[in-house]
Amino acid sequence: MKATIYDVAKEAGVSIATVSHVINGKGKISRERREEITRIMVRMGYKPSMIASALTGKKxxxxxxxxxxxxxxxxxxxxxxxxxxxxxxxxxxxxxxxxxxxxxxxxxxxxxxxxxxxxxxxxxxxxxxxxxxxxxxxxxxxxxxxxxxxxxxxxxxxxDDYAGGAAAAEHLIALGHRRLAVLAEEESVSSSRERVRGFRQTLAAAGIALDQTDVRMSGLKESMDRALELLGRADRPTAIFCCNDMLAIGALRAAKELGLRIPRDCSIVGFDDTVLASVTDPPLTTVAQxxxxxxxxxxxxxxxxxxxxxxxxxxxxxxxxxxxxxxxxxxxxxx
The missing domain is CATH 3.40.50.2300 (Response regulator)
Structure with a gap:
């Protein structure tokens, strides 16, 4: 049987009006008391009627x-x-x-x-x-x-997406990489733009150029194809920075398709540090959010x-x- 506002009031030891005030964000009730009553509502599975609330202009x-x-x-x-x-x-x-x-x-x-x-x-x-x-x-x-x-x-x-992109660049520069590429998300994704900007400017400060042809925009489904384009070049990059872990997994698949060994033939760095990053083969270096x-x-x-x-x-x-x-x-x- 579903809990009612009466059940919540009884459990909390307050009036029905007090529970109603908590639901609607009204009344002179302390923050601690509001949170306590809210926890009781959650524990009891009490849900105010959304339709009724909407019709009356309430929360x-x-x-x-x-x-x-x-x-x-x-x-x-x-x-x-x-x-x-x-x-x-x-x-x-x-x-x-x-x-x-x-x-x-x-x-x-x-x-x-x-x-x-x-x-x-x-x-x-x-x-x-x-x-x-x-x-x-x-x-x-x-x-x-x-x-x-x-x-x-x-x-x-x-x-701080810019700082994350910069950290990826600094890591790869310290490993001796000078021919680098990027797998980025669509231009409409602001976080990806900032990651690329941080990566590019950090490379530039180290005297390393990143041409526009070295940056490939990709959705998740096309990530392997875009990585194949980069890794199939005669002057293939020795490292690829991917603006999220799913793009990095596409790059790992592309490397395997071409018979390349990661990281010996190409280093790959992702961004996010999701649960998948530790179970890829090899486990993925990534910028953790x-x-x-x-x-x-x-x-x-x-x-x-x-x-x-x-x-x-x-x-x-x-x-x-x-x-x-x-x-x-x-x-x-x-x-």
């Missing part, structure tokens, strides 16, 4: 999360972190995969507005900010996660915005960390 205790592809381990781990933190605050989460396509972003933005969600976390790439108009014009609070849009005054939680902290921070920022609409926009930048495994080594020419 629905639902959030939206837009990601490019939930099958990508990075976004699967992000989604879990968001879901867990959302639940801690009493929110359910709708997860939508957009494939980084503006038309899908716009479709889901309108759908979530119609569902009267209390806020939306944007973790997807987009070419035009206008695709979020259904949310922005509808007064729905939003926060960016692992993405940014310079012209938007919207709170964001990101890793603090995935759990990112998901938690995005929910916390959005909840603050929901509760305090006039609050100043926050930009939280978390540091990356290079995780060195067996897919990178000194260039054979230096041995």
């Amino acid at each position: 629905t205790y639902a959030l939206g999360l837009l990601v490019p592809d939930i099958s990508n381990p990075f976004f699967a781990e992000i989604a879990r972190a968001v879901e867990d933190e959302g639940q801690r605050h009493g929110y359910s989460v709708f997860i939508c995969s957009t494939d980084n396509k503006d038309e899908k972003v716009e479709h889901y933005a309108e759908l979530l507005r119609q569902k009267n969600v209390d806020g939306v976390i944007i973790g997807t790439g987009m070419k035009e900010l206008t695709v979020l108009d259904p949310l922005l014009n509808g007064g729905v609070p939003i926060a960016f996660l692992s993405r940014e849009f310079p012209t938007a005054k919207v709170p964001s939680v990101v890793v 603090p995935i759990d902290r990112m998901g938690q921070a995005a929910v916390q920022v959005l909840v603050r915005l929901i509760e305090q609409p006039e609050a100043r926009s926050e930009r939280i930048v978390l540091p990356p960390a290079l995780s060195i495994r067996q897919s990178s080594a000194a260039w054979a020419g230096n041995r």
